Amino acid sequence: MKVPIAVIGPDFGDVGERLGRRGHSVVVVRECDELAELIAACQSGAARVAVVAGGTADVTMTLVDRLLAVGVGIVCLTDDDGERRRLDGLGAFAASVDVPAEGFEELVAAAADHATGPDAMRASSFSFVGALPAATAVGRPRSEVQSRAAHGEGTGEEPSEPRGRIMAFWGPVGSPGRTTLAVNAAAELVAQNRKVFLIDADTYGPSVAPHLGLLDESAGLAQACRVADQGQLDSQALDRLAVPVVTQGGELRVLTGITRADRWNELRAASLSAVLDAARRTADDVVVDVGFCVEADEELSFDTMAPRRNAATLRVLEMADRLVAVGSADAIGMPRLVRSIDELAAAVPSANPDIVFNKVRRSALGRFPDRALRDAWERFGPARPIVGLVPFEEETVDAALLSGQTLLEAAPQSPVRRAIADLVCSPVQRKRRFAVPSARAGVRRPR
Ligand SMILES: Nc1ncnc2c1ncn2[C@@H]1O[C@H](COP(=O)(O)OP(=O)(O)OP(=O)(O)O)[C@@H](O)[C@H]1O
Ligand SMILES: [Mg+2]
Incomplete structure (x- = not known):
């Protein structure tokens, strides 16, 4: 079954074209001009993954959390290495704008899986079930396809385990x-x-x-x-x-x-x-x-x-x-x-x-x-x-x-x-x- 995606941002055109040339596993259900429209498409259940292609500065932890809360993953495309690291840290799945169609489909599949997986359920603000801190889990992609692997392991400066x-x-x-x-x-x-x-x-x-x-x-x-x-x-x-x-x-x-x-x-x-x-x-x-x-x-x-x-x-x-x-x-x-x-x-x-x-x-x-x-x-x-x-x-x-x-x-x-x-x-x-x-x-x- 194809994964329905809602997209926003100026850089989706090329990715869309590349996708169009192969038998792809994603289907674009909504192309949005405003973030609010994207959120509405996700909230209505029309999309399982939100794609922000360029203009990713508006992607915040709260946005990722809100999407996860309704079982929607997020994929972001940007050519800025630092921005990709920031997005990884927020729990988005990030890649560069020239990601090949196959890689993009893998990212979308991973984001969709993650959004309905147990980590996301615990991470969302709407989960009252556990004491697991959201920020350790908020959308932190664990999949092999995550761009962390492709772009390094972040700054590595922070102590990893909370002690207090x-x-x-x-x-x-x-x-x-x-x-x-x-x-x-x-x-x-x-x-x-x-x-x-x-x-x-x-x-x-x-x-x-x-x-x-x-x-x-x-x-x-x-x-x-x-x-x-x-x-x-x-x-x-x-x-x-x-x-x-x-x-x-x-x-x-x-x-x-x-x-x-x-x-x-x-x-x-x-x-x-x-x-x-x-x-x-x-x-x-x-x-x-x-x-x-x-x-x-x-x-x-x-x-x-x-x-x-x-x-x-x-x-x-x-x-x-x-x-x-x-x-x-x-x-x-x-x-x-x-x-x-x-x-x-x-x-x-x-x-x-x-x-x-x-x-x-x-x-x-x-x-x-x-x-x-x-x-x-x-x-x-x-x-x-x-x-x-x-x-x-x-x-x-x-x-x-x-x-x-x-x-x-x-x-x-x-x-x-x-x-x-x-x-x-x-x-x-x-x-x-x-x-x-x-x-x-x-x-x-x-x-
Ligand atoms: N053990 C105590 N003996 C005397 N006065 C106290 C004691 N504990 C608190 N108070 C006084 O009771 C008042 C309310 O205390 P506090 O501000 O700690 O309550 P709170 O539960 O945080 O209230 P709020 O609803 O405003 O958050 C303050 O004037 C405080 O000085
Ligand atoms: Mg008080």
């Missing part, structure tokens, strides 16, 4: 303390001499920057996603976009969040995966603060290629090695956490959240708040244990927030700091958990 762990802080609506825990957990990890990236991926109310006293308006994560979308994010680029925040425990690298909630579509799933992957290639820990909502909005819309409101949150939760679900320890926060754990299980079946209650206090739970909370959780909560209880300490947390300091710096002996440190300490480190790193002269954080 992704730890996500998530929880229901109602400000249970996701950001407070994420920022301070990251600071504790830095103090353990670990290289840490802190990423603000909350698309509803990003607030890592003010928690750290940063007057940063650069939206580092959105910038990193843009670079990743072009297939140009490596560790050095990521380091440049991150704000170095020097704490008493060591240096934290921070990717600040979007500056306004209505800019959520700057954090697309495919490029965010690439950012997370790049971060864990260089860091020991990647701590991510995410928004509360895990609603999968493609269920509400027939436009499966449209950007999804909660794609960033869902992608982080899918990729997280450890997911901390933070609930507020009161009569409103607990049932909210119970319900949201159910929603999480439906949206991200692979998720295995660690339950942590924050703002634990007598005024909300009675004389013995810890016991009251554990009893109530046993009766009403899902069958998973509470792994941490963080006390409510208004003055301490407010003072740290006011000074833009972490609790490790502002109140190292406070129970709230100790409880957060316990969440990320190994047993050996737990023995030394109250040790306070000495301040270093000249330490300043950017403002």
Whole structure:
């Protein structure tokens, strides 16, 4: 059976002619003038492979991901070696414009196979099934025919295996303390001499920057996603976009969040995966603060290629090695956490959240708040244990927030700091958990 292709770009003419001279295995079903037309042809099921012949600069990771999401592969033709390498990195199948007809047919067949293969299914943003990071798999062609073989193995500069762990802080609506825990957990990890990236991926109310006293308006994560979308994010680029925040425990690298909630579509799933992957290639820990909502909005819309409101949150939760679900320890926060754990299980079946209650206090739970909370959780909560209880300490947390300091710096002996440190300490480190790193002269954080 012939593979139907939709084509765009000024350089298809010659390839088309060469194809016409042999009994070929592809059939052109649509010649498009606009990218939107090409996408529509693919989305409608008319084409199994999109061909971009020349003018490939508009091919981004998001486009490849969107096509893969509907089972469509992509072949790009360009004479620029560097551009071919970029396209390979995005998951497109690239070749030069003078590719012989036979080679072109092989590329199309490989792209079509790849788009319906298991890697593509896992890579697509529409897959909620696995923890496999999309960027390691997004359309990364494995076939012998891929142009990687013909054009070299890329830059070879990046460490190949990710080494860091992704730890996500998530929880229901109602400000249970996701950001407070994420920022301070990251600071504790830095103090353990670990290289840490802190990423603000909350698309509803990003607030890592003010928690750290940063007057940063650069939206580092959105910038990193843009670079990743072009297939140009490596560790050095990521380091440049991150704000170095020097704490008493060591240096934290921070990717600040979007500056306004209505800019959520700057954090697309495919490029965010690439950012997370790049971060864990260089860091020991990647701590991510995410928004509360895990609603999968493609269920509400027939436009499966449209950007999804909660794609960033869902992608982080899918990729997280450890997911901390933070609930507020009161009569409103607990049932909210119970319900949201159910929603999480439906949206991200692979998720295995660690339950942590924050703002634990007598005024909300009675004389013995810890016991009251554990009893109530046993009766009403899902069958998973509470792994941490963080006390409510208004003055301490407010003072740290006011000074833009972490609790490790502002109140190292406070129970709230100790409880957060316990969440990320190994047993050996737990023995030394109250040790306070000495301040270093000249330490300043950017403002
Ligand atoms: N253990 C605590 N004790 C006292 N105050 C706390 C504690 N944890 C968080 N807070 C305060 O609660 C408020 C909300 O905290 P935070 O911003 O961390 O919540 P969030 O879940 O990230 O909220 P958002 O929905 O805005 O993302 C802040 O004013 C913070 O200082
Ligand atoms: Mg927050």
